[in-house]
Amino acid sequence: MKRRTLLAGAALSAPVAWASGSVNQLRWLSDERIDIGRVALILAQEFRPALDVEAYSKQLDALVTAVRSKLDGATDPVKRTLAMRDVLFRENGFQYDHHPLARENQRNYLLDGILDTKKGICVTMPLLYVAVGQRLGYPVHIVCVPDHLFVRYVHRDFPELNIETTSGGKYFSDADYIRRNGVTSIGLRSGCYMRPLSYREQLGLLMTANAFVYAMSDTPKCLEYLKASLLLTPRRAETYEQISAIHQAYAKVTKGEESSRHAEASKAMMRKAFELGYVAIENVRNAGGIRAE
Numbered sequence: 001m002k003r004r005t006l007l008a009g010a011a012l013s014a015p016v017a018w019a020s021g022s023v024n025q026l027r028w029l030s031d032e033r034i035d036i037g038r039v040a041l042i043l044a045q046e047f048r049p050a051l052d053v054e055a056y057s058k059q060l061d062a063l064v065t066a067v068r069s070k071l072d073g074a075t076d077p078v079k080r081t082l083a084m085r086d087v088l089f090r091e092n093g094f095q096y097d098h099h100p101l102a103r104e105n106q107r108n109y110l111l112d113g114i115l116d117t118k119k120g121i122c123v124t125m126p127l128l129y130v131a132v133g134q135r136l137g138y139p140v141h142i143v144c145v146p147d148h149l150f151v152r153y154v155h156r157d158f159p160e161l162n163i164e165t166t167s168g169g170k171y172f173s174d175a176d177y178i179r180r181n182g183v184t185s186i187g188l189r190s191g192c193y194m195r196p197l198s199y200r201e202q203l204g205l206l207m208t209a210n211a212f213v214y215a216m217s218d219t220p221k222c223l224e225y226l227k228a229s230l231l232l233t234p235r236r237a238e239t240y241e242q243i244s245a246i247h248q249a250y251a252k253v254t255k256g257e258e259s260s261r262h263a264e265a266s267k268a269m270m271r272k273a274f275e276l277g278y279v280a281i282e283n284v285r286n287a288g289g290i291r292a293e
Contacts, residue, residue, distance in 0.1 A: 026203060027231060034199040036206075037131030040111035043206050047213060051112055059115050063087060064135045077155045080138055084129065085169035094118050094128065096166045106216065109209040123209050125165035126151045130202065141196035142205060144236065145181040146279035149205070152196045182284050187277025192237045204232030208239055219246060237278035244269035 026039055037060045041053045070083040088094050097108055097119035107113030114120035114128050126142050126149045133140035139154040143162065150172070151163040160173045174194060177183065187193040197205070211225035223246050226239055233239065247266035251259045270278075 027228060029200070029203070031199045034203055036127070036134050036199060036202055037111065039203055040127060040131060040206050043210050044110040044112045046210060047106065047110065048112065056112050056115055060131055060135060063092070063132045066091070067132065067136060077153050077158050077161060080136075081153055081161070081163060081169065081171075084133065084138075084163075088129065088132070088165075089168040092118065094120065094125065095168075096125065097121055104216075106213045109213050122149050122166050127206070129163065129165045129169075134199075141198075142202050143177075143194060143196055144205075144238075145177045145183055145193050146187075146238075147281055147284040148177075148181055150177065154196050182279045184277045184279060186275075187237070187279065190237075190276045191235050192276040192278075197233070201233045201236075204229040204236070207232070208236075208242070211242070219249075222246065235276060237273040237276035240269045240273035240276070241278055244273065 026042065029039070038053065038057055041051065041056050045051045045053070066087045067080075067083045070086065071079060074080065094114065095118065097105070097117075099105070102108055102119075102121055105113075107117060108119070108121045109123050111124060111127055111131065114124040120128065129151050130140050130142055133151075133153075140151055140163075141154055142149050143152045151165055153161045153163065155161065160175075162172045162174065162177065164170045164172050178188075178194065181193075183193045207225050207229035211222045211229065214222040214225060223243065226243050226246075230236070230239055230243075244266045247262045247269065251262035251266060254262060
């Protein structure tokens with residue numbers, strides 16, 4: 001989600017109290033009780049109430065079975081990740097969506113979308129990989145860098161086995177991401193970037209994906225999703241920046257004390273973002289970024 005597009009096309013209205021039972025219940029799940037694929041599908045039901053969670057879950061299970069059938073019980077991380085590469089990207093054809101408006105497409109932020117179209121972006125492609133890998137029992141986790149997400153296979157013998165899902169499962173080193181995505185020393189020290197996220201933190205990321213979709217039509221709900229995500233991912237600089245953008249927009253359309261409150265809230269959120277090592281999109285572009293293929 002990006003400051004320049006977060007509120008694109010949205011009509012601003014006053015913030016409201018949030019009441020979403022299923023999401024409030026998800027927030028309290030412990031790490032060991034979170035199935036990333038299932039919670040992603042439950043969150044997608046916010047936009048497609050008739051979505052059949054079990055049917056899509058079975059699609060994930062079919063991918064799990066396909067990967068497992070290639071390994072004959074092998075536990076070597078390289079063999080496992082190569083099997084994942086074959087099943088997801090070569091045999092099933094999951095690929096990056098290169099359409100110019102891909103980042104404005106709601107379906108590119110939801111797990112059912114990538115399962116239906118076999119196209120996604122750096123939100124749903126790592127999500128799909130982790131959803132399958134977790135069910136296989138693999139220690140795979142999403143990692144954040146400025147303007148991008150990738151996957152890491154966490155294993156003592158492979159400290160830098162990073163998997164770039166937008167490039168067909170290629171491996172990149174930590175140094176590649178730090179250099180090419182403009183990660184700062186502040187971002188490394190704070191744990192904002194280059195750290196494998198727990199499943200609770202990954203659930204927080206899923207909430208920010210929902211926030212982006214709501215930003216297209218329902219700004220108050222977008223804001224509440226972002227705030228809720230901070231309970232799970234308090235070290236994510238981009239979320240503070242996105243909340244800042246919304247308060248800044250409200251400051252422009254309100255008056256008097258209300259406008260001042262939003263302006264101060266916007267400044268406070270940006271201060272927190274920079275304290276965590278926030279990197280602006282323009283700086284990521286200047287650094288080069290890991291590019292999807």
